[in-house]
Amino acid sequence: MEATDIIKNLRDALNEIARKGRHFVHIPALNSYLDALERGVGNSGEPRRLQQESNFEWDKIARAAERETFRSVIQAGQTALRTVILINGGAAVALMIFLGNIWADTEPPAHILNSLLAFSAGVLWGGLATGTTYLSRTLFASRLRFMGYVFNVLTMMLVIAAYLGFAWGAYNAYLSFGNYGASYTSV
Numbered sequence: 481m482e483a484t485d486i487i488k489n490l491r492d493a494l495n496e497i498a499r500k501g502r503h504f505v506h507i508p509a510l511n512s513y514l515d516a517l518e519r520g521v522g523n524s525g526e527p528r529r530l531q532q533e534s535n536f537e538w539d540k541i542a543r544a545a546e547r548e549t550f551r552s553v554i555q556a557g558q559t560a561l562r563t564v565i566l567i568n569g570g571a572a573v574a575l576m577i578f579l580g581n582i583w584a585d586t587e588p589p590a591h592i593l594n595s596l597l598a599f600s601a602g603v604l605w606g607g608l609a610t611g612t613t614y615l616s617r618t619l620f621a622s623r624l625r626f627m628g629y630v631f632n633v634l635t636m637m638l639v640i641a642a643y644l645g646f647a648w649g650a651y652n653a654y655l656s657f658g659n660y661g662a663s664y665t666s667v
Contacts, residue, residue, distance in 0.1 A: 486517055489517060490513075490517070493513060554613075554617070557613060557635070557639075558613070560639055561606055561609055561610050561613065561639060564602060564605075564606040564609075564639055564642040564643055564646070565602075565603055565606035565607065565610075565642075567602075567646055568599045568600075568602030568603045568606060568642060568645060568646050568649070569599075569603045571595075571599045571602075571646065571649060571650070571653075572596060572599035572600050572603060572649075575592065575595060575596050575599060575649075575653065576596065579592065579596075589656045590656075591652040591653070591655040591656035592652070592653065592656035594648075594649075594652040595648075595649040595650070595651075595652035595653040595656065596649070597649075598645045598646070598648040598649030598652060599645065599646065599649040601642075601645045602641075602642040602643070602645030602646045602649065603642075605638045605639075605641045605642035605645060606638070606639070606642040608638050609635045609638035609639045609642065612631050612634050612635040612638060613631075613635050615631045616628050616629075616631035616632045616634075616635055619631060
């Protein structure tokens, strides 16, 4: 029984007494009536308590799902960072070794230097993205959500820039190999 039901029952009982011409209520009779109402109420709080427990459990499940999603996003981001640093660093090292072996006596073409610069910038941007990832997570943990989002977006932009650096470096390497191939066949 809800509180509104109790009030309605009490009013109905008082109206019934008033209809019989009585204007006063006998206190022991009222107490008996309230005791009967109290027994009828009994476990009315039980459904509400069960609903609250159910809501609490659903909230716990939702928060656990959010945490797992956040962890997987962080893990994917870390993989992207490792990948971008690895491919740019590996490309820069391979290009330096290639330059050392092929063009030991001659000036390397401008495109090959541009690609070395692009690969190195990709490594730098990947390293900066690692730092901004740390800052983003720290800001989220300290409840500075807006700044956490700002650094999160900055991290994404740095990772994209690092991948674009790799693409630009690969394109310049292609151009320099094309020039090298043309000069090699003309000799």
